[in-house]
Amino acid sequence: MYARVLGLAAALLAGCAQMAGDRVSAVERMYVINCGENHVKDVERWTPGVNKGKPWVFSNHCYLIRHTKGLMLWDTGNADRIAALPNGLTAPSGIITAFMRKPLAESLKEIGVAPADIRHFAMSHSHGDHSGNANLFTAATLYMQTTEYDAVFGAEPQKFGFAAANFEKIRGNPALKLNGEHDVFGDGAVVIKPAPGHTPGHQVLVVRLPKTGPVVLSGDMVHLTDNWNAKRAPSFNFNVEQSVRSMREIEAFMQKNGAKLWINHDREQSAGIPKAPAYVE
Numbered sequence: 239m240y241a242r243v244l245g246l247a248a249a250l251l252a253g254c255a256q257m258a259g260d261r262v263s264a265v266e267r268m269y270v271i272n273c274g275e276n277h278v279k280d281v282e283r284w285t286p287g288v289n290k291g292k293p294w295v296f297s298n299h300c301y302l303i304r305h306t307k308g309l310m311l312w313d314t315g316n317a318d319r320i321a322a323l324p325n326g327l328t329a330p331s332g333i334i335t336a337f338m339r340k341p342l343a344e345s346l347k348e349i350g351v352a353p354a355d356i357r358h359f360a361m362s363h364s365h366g367d368h369s370g371n372a373n374l375f376t377a378a379t380l381y382m383q384t385t386e387y388d389a390v391f392g393a394e395p396q397k398f399g400f401a402a403a404n405f406e407k408i409r410g411n412p413a414l415k416l417n418g419e420h421d422v423f424g425d426g427a428v429v430i431k432p433a434p435g436h437t438p439g440h441q442v443l444v445v446r447l448p449k450t451g452p453v454v455l456s457g458d459m460v461h462l463t464d465n466w467n468a469k470r471a472p473s474f475n476f477n478v479e480q481s482v483r484s485m486r487e488i489e490a491f492m493q494k495n496g497a498k499l500w501i502n503h504d505r506e507q508s509a510g511i512p513k514a515p516a517y518v519e
């Protein structure tokens with residue numbers, strides 16, 4: 239009898255949570271923000287086996303999600319200071335030149351958002367083209383996989399290709415170290431999913447947009463649509479086999495949920511998506 243009452247109470251609670259989820263907690267809109275461009279002399283490094291010697295331009299984006307319970311930022315793009323360099327910033331290796339057409343701080347201001355307004359903050363991973371402006375978001379809770387967190391804030395971030403300076407000011411942020419999936423607002427509307435391989439704790443973001451439906455923000459799980467179709471991963475990834483496994487797992491999730499994949503660095507695909515100050519619903 240007692241067990242039956244408990245069971246009934248649990249069912250009622252579940253019902254309430256469902257209703258609250260449907261009515262109160264939802265994504266209102268998402269801004270896709272131009273966060274720079276990365277020009278490379280030979281794209282084959284990113285598409286092993288094809289495109290040898292071909293120059294390429296990768297797009298770079300940041301994403302601001304307006305949920306009824308608050309703002310979340312996903313990725314921070316190339317560093318704002320690069321905007322002052324007309325010829326961009328070329329890596330010491332010479333293989334890549336980063337540009338920033340408009341600082342992220344300025345793009346946020348245009349849509350009426352100050353960095354301190356953003357309370358939820360995650361990056362797909364910690365490379366410079368995603369963590370360039372991380373230090374602006376000192377007021378936010380940081381969501382990072384433990385494996386990535388330990389690499390970034392450990393003794394040798396450079397061993398993983400991470401620049402310690404990009405994280406100096408957020409070292410003291412409240413942080414949620416994740417060991418897998420995390421539902422940011424507790425209603426299934428914005429969910430971080432692990433997709434390791436490119437870096438130790440690489441992750442992707444699932445956003446359930448009110449009109450568009452579920453969208454997976456790729457980070458660098460994959461750089462181009464053609465790589466996605468071929469399940470092709472760059473050899474410089476932290477773990478190539480794991481990268482391919484992550485792609486297959488996310489693809490299975492997408493098929494089950496009818497989700498689309500928005501590839502951060504795919505300029506051609508991104509051209510069809512409205513950019514801030516416009517937004518997607």
Ligand SMILES: [Zn+2]
Binds near residue numbers: 365367458503
């Ligand atoms: Zn990247």
